[in-house]
Amino acid sequence: MTRGRKWAGRIFKSVAILAALCLVAGAAVVVIGYRTTSTPDANKDFTTNTTFVYYGDGKSQLGSFAIQNRQSIPLKEMPDSIKQAVVSAENRTFWTDPGFSISGMIRAAWRIARGGTLQGGSTITQQYIKIMYLSQDQTITRKFKELLIAAKVGRTVPKEKILEDYLNTIYFGRGAYGVQAASQAYFDIDAKDLTVPQAAVLTSVLNNPSYFDPAVDDANTPRLLERYRYVINSMAETKAITPAEAQKYAEKLPKFPKVSINERYGGSKGFLLKMVERELINAGLDQGEISGGGLKVITTFDKSSQKAAEKSAKKYTKQAAKAAGKKSSNLHAAIASVEVGTGEVLALYGGPDYIKNSRNWATTPRPAASTFKAFALAAGLKSGFSLLSRFNGNTFTPQGDGVPIRNEFSYQYGPVNLIKATYDSINTAFVDMTTQMDNGPKKIVKMAQALGAVRPKGGPGWDENSRIALGSAEVSPLNQANAYASLANDGVTVPAHVVREVRDAKGRVIYKPKVVEKRAVSKDISRDVTFALSNVVEQGTGRSVQTLNRPVAGKTGTNGVNNDITSAWFVAYTKQISTAVMYVAGDSGNEDLDKYARPGDSTFFGGTYPALTWVDFMAKATEGMPVKQFDPPAYVNRDKVVVPKPQPTRTQQTQPTTQAPTKTATSTPTQTKTSQPTTQAPTTQAPTTQAPTKAPTTKTTAPQTTSAPTTTTKPKTKQTTSNAQGSG
Structure with a gap:
């Protein structure tokens, strides 16, 4: 026998002996374990410990x-x-x-x-x-x-x-x-x-x-x-x-x-508890453990902000209902507030009482109206346009579409740049831009979803057509707040979540959310979108929130179908917090809001009760926070000569007098404007940036020209078509 074979035999014997010893030891462990293990008594041993949420x-x-x-x-x-x-x-x-x-x-x-x-x-x-x-x-x-x-x-x-x-x-x-x-x-x-x-x-x-x-x-x-x-x-x-x-x-x-639902879900906190429970289930925790495992769940909700959300929502729903002589229970305000950069939900108001009505309006998708234009703007800038690119501000019929696209009150603006198109919420300009882009509707939908405006499964309104920018797409207030938070976060998305940490009965951390950041759009584009949205507050349809006395970028939205206003929005952010406010009516959330319009207004605009609710809540939510300025606009693509294709203007409409219209009769309350920038149709000259004259607002203006857009007087009655139209 060779020396190698002898060694192989010895190794084989050693392994065999070791395996036998392991089997004997294992068997001994099993026998000892079996004999020393006691059987449970369900009526005596089974207990659960209450899980508390903080x-x-x-x-x-x-x-x-x-x-x-x-x-x-x-x-x-x-x-x-x-x-x-x-x-x-x-x-x-x-x-x-x-x-x-x-x-x-x-x-x-x-x-x-x-x-x-x-x-x-x-x-x-x-x-x-x-x-x-x-x-x-x-x-x-x-x-x-x-x-x-x-x-x-x-x-x-x-x-x-x-x-x-x-x-x-x-x-x-x-x-x-x-x-x-x-x-x-x-x-x-x-x-x-x-x-x-x-x-x-x-x-x-x-x-x-x-x-x-x-x-x-x-x-x-x-x-x-x-x-x-x-x-x-x-x-x-x-x-x-x-x-x-x-x-x-x-x-x-x-x-x-x-x-009957367990009383622990009573009041508006029931919506929060249900959201926490669902997030833990989606994270893989066993529901039996969640209910009876003695866990300590620390949420992202800020107690002071949550109290402010409840107070603001109830205040303005009651005010609107009382002024209209209606029941406040048929008017629903929803608030969702997200911390920029972390995705933590600071406050959420889904309704006054979960037990009486378990529908959470803050997570219920409804037509986003003109708040969707922010995503169209970002998509347009990414496609090669700049804030200074000009589009059709007059009524026209898009190619292949048999229905004219109109602005609010059929107002005629003439050629406008994207800054003015945004702060005046000009429908025709955004439709014009969409048709000028290669695969424009698809790009806008893709941008909205990338930023965080989640498309619900089977959710209506997301058809990729030339009017997609006007906001027929249904989005929940929570997702809309998170999408705008992405713009405030230099174009980086962070998933919204309501649980910060979970500890077991022994104090060990057993769960923390995995927050994955993802860039949705470049920093320069997000800066430009923020600048355009800040002009909405400075001189557009969102002027009523200037009382917050800190830089705000946001957008109003009013969705109209067959002369009924079915949803009204105000979504805006500071450098630290993004908040969405939505108003809807009726059990379905699709009934006409106009019967709750503010006295003197013909329409329930996003710049009225939604904006007032927003600023009332944000005054408390931002209390004690430092005032932070937005970065100046980058003016992406300003060196490119972008000449949009001309769109036919509907000239058969009778033109009223050329008297300039007043803005106070539309979507915003009468206010005194203070040192607001003026933005007109620009030339191709490179823009200049004016430094802010005083804190806390940043006022950066686009270059001016001597040519003003053509204007006409707004009719006194609203005009909508059978298709959903977004307005300010």
């Missing part, structure tokens, strides 16, 4: 999640419908298996070893054991202990007892632990009265309450129906019900009665 200071309590709602009942009081449904869908071999699945345990160990998260057990026994360990520990040690307990329970505890304890401790959502509490939470009945369809719903929901409970999200309903049908078919396959019954039950979900 404002951003980590000290002031915002609210709490479910205190344990659990009512144990004996197995004999549970109907066959729920027992058969759970066994059929969750663990068909329950009555014969040893209580654990080796293959499932190996898969779980492999996931943990690779840095994955711990998954639920593959048998009812294992799921029951997992319930007894409400913690976020993702360790093989914990999983090994669960396996030992499952093996011991499977050998020593009757199956009937296991099923009883499981159905008395499993979390069904809505703060309900166990089938009795769940039956009351979902169907307002005792468990003994559950029908087969109702039992199938509860069996579906326990698989993942946050994913299947229709009360959590409207999108859960179709998912629940799919899972429900799976449960019904499983019951048919195990002969718990007949094929004919399965076919009948699978047609639709049973009816859900109106069940």
Whole structure:
């Protein structure tokens, strides 16, 4: 025998001996662990600890999640419908298996070893054991202990007892632990009265309450129906019900009665708690742990700002309703405020009482109107235009469009640059610019989404046509505030979020949001957009917010359809905070707002109650903050000679007198203007920048020429078309 073979033989023997020793040691560990592991008693050992939610200071309590709602009942009081449904869908071999699945345990160990998260057990026994360990520990040690307990329970505890304890401790959502509490939470009945369809719903929901409970999200309903049908078919396959019954039950979900919502969600704070809960679920935290794991959740909400949002929204909805002689409950104000650069939501007002009306208007998308023009402006600058490029300010019909595009009150401006087009919210100029761009509508939509104006799934108004800049696209106030925050943040987006940190019962940090910054547009373009939007406040439709006495850049928006105003906006930012205010009316949020218009106004403009609400809130939200100036405009592309193609002007309209119109009868309240810059149609001369004359406002003007745009007197009655039109 060669020397090499001798060494190979010795190594083989050593490995074999080592493996045998490991097996013996492992077996000893298993035997000792098995003998020393005690089986849980669900009625004695199962407890939950209340999770508390705090404002951003980590000290002031915002609210709490479910205190344990659990009512144990004996197995004999549970109907066959729920027992058969759970066994059929969750663990068909329950009555014969040893209580654990080796293959499932190996898969779980492999996931943990690779840095994955711990998954639920593959048998009812294992799921029951997992319930007894409400913690976020993702360790093989914990999983090994669960396996030992499952093996011991499977050998020593009757199956009937296991099923009883499981159905008395499993979390069904809505703060309900166990089938009795769940039956009351979902169907307002005792468990003994559950029908087969109702039992199938509860069996579906326990698989993942946050994913299947229709009360959590409207999108859960179709998912629940799919899972429900799976449960019904499983019951048919195990002969718990007949094929004919399965076919009948699978047609639709049973009816859900109106069940009172837990009082802890009362008031406007209910909207905040629900947002926190959903964000944690989306982050991967188990809903049972969220509700009963004794967590400490620190949110991003600023207590003072939140109080100011509630006060401002209620103040102006009541004021508007009282002046109109209407009920304030039919007028809805929404406020969303985001910190620039961090994405932290500082304040959010979705309604006065979550229990009375659970629709969160601050996260409900509605037509963004002319606040969408900021995205069109950014897209135009990126496509090669400059703030000094001139476009058609008169009524015209875009090529291929049979309906003329008009400005508010059919006002004729003549050729205008993008600065004036923005601060006077000139529809025709933005449509003209859109048609001059290659794939203009697509570029505007892409820019809006890149900045953070999220397009809702299936959301209307996002059709890529020449009028996209006018704001038929539906965006929520929260997303609109975040998109404008991206402009304030030099074109860098940061996802909006409401949770800053989560600690477990032992004080360990178990979750922090992963904030990923992404550049949406160049710094120079964002500076130019900010300059144009600051002119809206200095001399345009947003003049009413000058009382904040600090630099503000923003945009008004008023959406009109068939002579009805369906949404009115004011979205604006300082260097530190971006805030969106939206007003809508009626249960649908699509009813006419004009009946709430301010006395003396024919229309509910964005420059009235929305702007007043904004400045009232921001006065408190910015209190104590340093006054910061915006960067001067970069005037991107100013060296390029951009000559837009001429668009035909609709000349058949009768031209009134040439008397200059007054601005106070339109979208803004009468105010005294102080040292506002003048911006007229420029020449191709390079722009000059005028330094600010005094704090806190920055006044940078575009170059002036001696030619003023053609003007006409505004008619006294508003004119809209059947298509949505954005105005100031």
